[in-house]
Amino acid sequence: MSIDVSVSDHIALIVLNRPERMNAFDRAHYLALSEAFARVRDDPGIRVAVVTGQGERAFSTGADLKDLPFSLELSELMLTQNGLLPNRGMEVWKPIVSAVNGYCLAGGMCLMLGTDIRIAAEHAVFGLSEVKRGLIAANGGVNRVVRQLPYPIAMELLLTGDTLDAAGAERWGLVNRVVPMAQLMDEAMRVARRIAANAPLAVQAAKEVAQRGQDLDMRTGLRLEQVMLRMLQGSEDAREGVAAFAEKRQPVFQAR
Structure with a gap:
């Protein structure tokens, strides 16, 4: 059991490494994944993350039903900050790229819905199958899928538990593009x-404004843009960006 994290050139690679269980999550995996994303959030040397599953069969099939607790203490429901993930409340303003390498179901799809850019292998399959088990996609799945897909498409996934193939996911804008499996990680890392x-500060500000703006009226959203822009205009990175443009060279950003 592991959630593998490696960092190179400001990119964190998070690998869901439990291929013998289709990269399904037991409680220990959920905790380890939360810790991995907290590292991405808090490490100033990380600018972007890529998340994928080990092997070619599955990104993740979600919660491991053999480990699913049915008798949690009600008090645990009140611990709203425990075990946060990007799809269920953790604020990670660094971009997250999903490399979907197979089945992306239930909690696995909920996780993907909390990422920013999605590259899928041709054999990837997407679904929110919780209703077939007497449950709902409560890790952000219900709320996110109706915002990210046309309402009737989202509701068909939620209410039938049926799946969507990679071509359908691309057609409805659930993923950015579909590539052969052999090219999946190369394409995800290219984007990263x-x-x-x-x-990095501008990238994080753009993501934060885009996400917060979905819950704001236009006037307030425009004001948030102005405040963020004014903050960035005083940064060393903004000065470096302008200087590099004038000098016809690549900028060297320091997140300052």
Whole structure:
């Protein structure tokens, strides 16, 4: 059992490493994944993360039903800050790229819905199958899928528990693009490198404004943009970006 994390060139690679169980999560895995994303959030040397599953069969099939607790103390429901993930409340303003390498179901799809850019292998399959087990996609799945897909498409997934193939996911905008499995990680890392080359504070500000703006009226959202822009204009990275443009060279950003 492991959630593997490695960092290189400002990019964190998070691998859900439990292929013998289709990269399903037991309680220990959920905790380890929360710790991995907290590291991404808090490490100033990390500018972007890529998350994928081990092997070619599954990104993740969600919660391991053999480990699913049915008798939690009600008091645990009140511990709203325990074991947070990007799809259920953790604020990670660094971009997260999903490399979907197979089955992306239930909690696995909920996790993907909390990421920013998604690259899928041609054989990837997507679904929120919780209703078939007497449950709902409560780790952000219900709320996120109706915001990210047309309402009738989202409701068909939620209410039938049926799956969507990679072509359908691309058609409805659930993923950015579909590539052969052999190209999946190269494409995901290519996108991550392009993000990591940009000014990290500006990237994080853009993500935060985009996400918070979904819950704001337009006037308030525009004001938030102005405040963030004014903050960035005083940064060393903004000065470096302008200087590099004038000098026709690549900028060297320091997140300052």
